[in-house]
Amino acid sequence: MTYSHASPAQLVRAGLARVRSELVPGPDIPGGRAPLWASPPLELPERDGLVPLGRVLRLALAAAPGSGGRLRPAPSAGALHPVDAHLLVGPGCGPPPGRYAYDARAHRVHRRGPAPPGAPTGTLIVLTVTARRTVAHYGHRAWPLLLLDAGHAVAALASAGATAACPDADGATLAAAAGLPHPAHYGGIWPGAEPAHPVAAVWVGPDTGPERGRVPAWGLRLWATYGQAAPPVVPDGPPGNGPVAGEPGGGPEALRETWQLLTALGATPPSTMTWRPLRPVTRSQPWPENVLLSRRSAPPPLTGEPSRRALAEVLAVAARAWPGGVRWCVAVGGDRPELLELDGEQAARSALPAVNGHRDTRPAVPELDADRDTRPAVAELDADRMALLETGAHQATRPALPKPTVNDTEAPRLRTLASGDARPTLAVWAAGQGWLAEAGAVLLAYGCPEDAGPAEVREAHLTAGYAVGVAQTAATALGLRTRAVGSWQRADLGAALGGTPGRDWIVHALAMGAQKTEMDVEVGREEAGTADDRRKTSLRKTCPQERALRQTALQETGLRQTAPQEIGVRHMGVRKTCPQETDLRQTALQETGLRQTSLRPTGPRKTSLRQAAPRNTAPRPPRRTEGTERQAAPR
Template sequence: MSSEPAGSRASSTSRASSASFMSPAPRALPGRSPVSVALSLARSGRVPGPRFPAGPQTTPWPGPALPVPGPLDRLLRRSLAGGRLRPAASAGALHPVNAHLLLGAGTGLPPGRYAYQPVTHRLHPRGAVDGNVPPGALAVLTVTARRTVSQYGHRGWPLLLLDTGHAAAALVLAGAPAWCPDADGALLAAAAGLPSGRCGEHALAAVRLTPGPEDALAWWAARPPGAPPPPDAHPAPPVLRHAWDVLDALTAPARGRAVPAARRRGGAPYPDAVWRAPGAAVPPEAGTGPDGAEAGPDGAEAVAARRSAQPPFPGVPDETRLAAVARAAAAAAAAAHPPRGRATGAPAGATAGATATTAGPALAWDLVRADAPGAPRRAEDLARRAAGQAWLTRTGALLLAHGCPDDAGPAHVRHAHLTAGYAVGAAQATAARLGLASRPVGSWQHGPGGPAHLVHALALGTATEGNSPR
């Protein structure tokens, strides 16, 4: 995923130009939540500070490295496995998302918690469990914020949410039957067996890898913790500690929401998760090209082969293929929204809360074509807003996700960004199947041109000679 020019920070010249064009850094005002201030800052013209150590590419879990069992091997290999280049897009190819697997009976390994190592495609045991373990396999997706914040500074934490959405989309496209973007952070962390307090990882979402009971997360949350991640060898600078604070606020229970005591660990009640059906499958019409010819591979193969194209790709795709990509994004985003009448994170049968105050309104989607009237000036404005990424002026089309204002509540901010990453991941798989060049764009600031409150985007075009995937 591209967040600043060439997949890294902009040059000092382009950053200064971009900063002068965009809004100034916000001030902390009475009545504004920490998340609101942080989102305004991430979208402001303030230039990120100096980089600091990103730490290891993956968490160095001790102990044996076990082969991934047959039922999960294909799914994980086609969704999360790899080094710098992986099926799921990531800002700067930093890949902050970790997968903690919760394996029940019938998964090919003794029931327990396992940490997935994507580079080696191996599982590291984190502790066995006893008792009536629910069947099936779950994955709790956490982020190691240091990897992304080390490069993107105060703009990094929204990218962590987008990357998590992309990882969830990759798993679903590879065959996972459901995911949950809004369970309480405490439930997710306890289910993953992470220790209470800060451990360098923040739990943001869950994916059901195989069919299983609705309350499986709560069951796992009631078990004792597993082995903790190795301690961070580097000091945490203020910008990283601030990102941790924001992630804590984003995953806290919604204020005023009644939470029944479904399961307990240490006396703390957890609600059941609200699972979403995929809604990210490549649409049937994506199976043929504009002339009726057979298109590329199926959804699982498309995401496994996904790479972000190296710009420029200035050719404007035909209307049929652009419409298919836009429909894939909209369908995935709609499927991720809470079921009507259900409060975000509330268990089945619970009294519905005010969904608009939790997940918030659904994202809106705009498609900007390079051949539309006034497109060149609009492309220049959007390039400045995308942290000065000038290559966007030589892109055939841009699919924009927007609709999360700076003053949105924490649950809305979290859900909008996770959903945007998930939907753009689904859209990019569709683009790959249709033979289009594409590249997600994750860092957006305020400024003229395009809709307000941009969250995420997918650049689209037809490949030109010399392009190579990244």
């Protein structure tokens, strides 16, 4: 659905509602080509001057040799990699000053034009997204994934040595600085070229000398006044920005919608431009190269719960990466299934720089009604836990965690946000990715209310992608296997916790699993064999009616679907036609791996988290993108 006369705010709200709905993407479309440039490729030295530009790009964006462009340090939804980097190179960076396009597959640059006189020492990187690459598989769900991918690219650049980032500059200024047409007029200026929408800027400055740490905020506007640079070479034939028509939820109509939404998200006031330092909020020392190059999205399953110390460190890195943005918690299972948040998170936020000139004043827990949440402030939390211990309603307070190894700040601690296993419901919300129900832990970024304006939606997704990217690096350093999860439907976490509906939606997540030794793998195989034997024994044929009921339950839920389901009616309201039928239904649920998920906030009133069965969770067949094979990701 497109709105030719709608305002940017109306476009974004309608697009956000569609992304979060149950509408399934349509069939895949061609994924497009990587941009071609007329100028010859130039090598990037690791360091040739004050700015180690070649090293930063190699550790942050360059594809692994022999991977066909798929394996890169920054993760991407479906390994589609829609983010491109346009380099505005000043003195002291290696290549002669000028505008360049970066080819991540070959780790080369193509010169597109000269630099303006007086360009600052260092390199401005304008990150753009090519919507077709992601829309090709995800349809109308693509545009939040594009922003999350750009946030991951910012995180990769920050981990490799970038100095600062600007997530809120208006799209017109970013496009002009990169020498690109305005996104709304791309086809009229460069006919046949695939539109590139700029979404963020990153500064890579000198790491030595008197200009170290300085961010020339005026540099972006200086480059924006210097005219356009050379366009890409347009190959013959589609795909391009030609005729658009198709089904709702997929095809070229979804592509046009995504173009409109990205343009609307970039329509911020030209005076808005907030630069935020990157490295000081996470780690004072650079990450080792082996950590940066070993950071990969691990294939599921990601089992094995990380230690509480490791979870606290990763959660602290995410929460402190971009203060004032989305909020954070982590879901765990095991013997103590619960949602955990950072103890004293509000104090950690207020001690760090503000966002856009103001601090986040939201409470450290979801906004609950006054009669539902009577928990005291953080300073009184220990007394509250002692009172709960006297009534037997809470488990013992954990001891203080040791000093962290990935943060240079005070040791983080955790507190309970809600009790109950949220992972099965998360599996339903994440486009039916059942493996999440058995993940060791799931880090969650939530916020971005349904009535948020374009600037808030853009910043929420960019900064969530950035923070998850930084957290993934920290988790890799701790020896954890990780996988980012970006597509979420009906994931109103705040409402599930008893808060106001539509205020706290899941924006992004990072699934984590502990590394396993050979002994752990062998023990796991033995336990799996024992469980299979028990399942076979319990599925005996007692009578035709019981077996028919069991088979119906298996068909409706799926053996591998570990999430709350509907069997006739919702599980929270199972009809009681007779005790035997109810018992059989519960037995079928247990034998198929289903769980009755119930999240209970730590306030006096309990709130159940109810969720129906997912739709259309069958895997899609693999397809070819940019000349390489990839396995289609869940949508």
